Amino acid sequence: MGLKTDVIASEKNICLSCGFCCDGTIYSYVSLQETDNPMELRNIGLPIKTTERDPGKSQEKESGFDQPCAAHQNRACTIYQWRPAICKEYKCALLKAYETQEVNTEAALKLIGDCTRLRDKLRSTLETHLSVDAGLPLLRLFQLMAKKLTATKPHQQEPDMVQIQLDMASLRILIARRFDPMGDQLAKHHRGAANSP
Ligand code: SF4
Numbered sequence: 252m253g254l255k256t257d258v259i260a261s262e263k264n265i266c267l268s269c270g271f272c273c274d275g276t277i278y279s280y281v282s283l284q285e286t287d288n289p290m291e292l293r294n295i296g297l298p299i300k301t302t303e304r305d306p307g308k309s310q311e312k313e314s315g316f317d318q319p320c321a322a323h324q325n326r327a328c329t330i331y332q333w334r335p336a337i338c339k340e341y342k343c344a345l346l347k348a349y350e351t352q353e354v355n356t357e358a359a360l361k362l363i364g365d366c367t368r369l370r371d372k373l374r375s376t377l378e379t380h381l382s383v384d385a386g387l388p389l390l391r392l393f394q395l396m397a398k399k400l401t402a403t404k405p406h407q408q409e410p411d412m413v414q415i416q417l418d419m420a421s422l423r424i425l426i427a428r429r430f431d432p433m434g435d436q437l438a439k440h441h442r443g444a445a446n447s448p
């Protein structure tokens with residue numbers, strides 16, 4: 252995952268052209284691990300929140316933060332040396348394939364570019380349709396749009412609704428197949444090794 256500001260920026264550092272695992276494109280939440288210190292992370296600017304893992308049923312707490320990550324700027328992690336454990340461990344499917352040379356730089360950057368264009372077009376369309384502020388994670392926009400579609404009878408749907416649904420499906424498939432290391436994380440929405448729901 253995210254962006255290696257201590258790695259020399261070059262065309263070979265595909266993460267510096269991407270940022271999907273930090274900017275709310277793939278995930279909407281990052282879970283902290285036992286080795287993380289929530290207080291320290293809060294002090295360096297991550298808005299860590301602690302909640303009951305299973306509300307009403309267990310005293311167990313979990314800590315984490317929402318995406319887009321507050322530390323992600325210009326496609327780089329501004330707290331790279333101090334980033335949470337899962338951030339240190341994480342590699343998406345594309346990065347793994349790139350490191351084993353199954354995918355070359357040109358193909359990786361093309362995929363990231365194609366995905367970025369589709370995401371940006373869709374994000375803009377969804378924000379307009381839903382009349383929401385910019386910056387919500389993509390998953391949240393998808394959830395709101397799905398709710399709106401469910402509440403709208405087919406004959407009442409605006410003409411571009413079909414295209415929006417096609418674009419949402421295309422992006423979801425693209426991310427699940429080419430980026431997500433474990434399956435459809437847009438459905439799971441947590442980035443966390445052991446505690447993805
Ligand atoms: S989604 Fe993959 S390629 Fe993109 S920044 Fe994260 S690890 Fe790097």
Ligand code: SF4
Nearest residue numbers: 253273320323328338
């Ligand atoms: S702390 Fe934020 S910006 Fe840094 S790697 Fe983790 S999710 Fe990405």
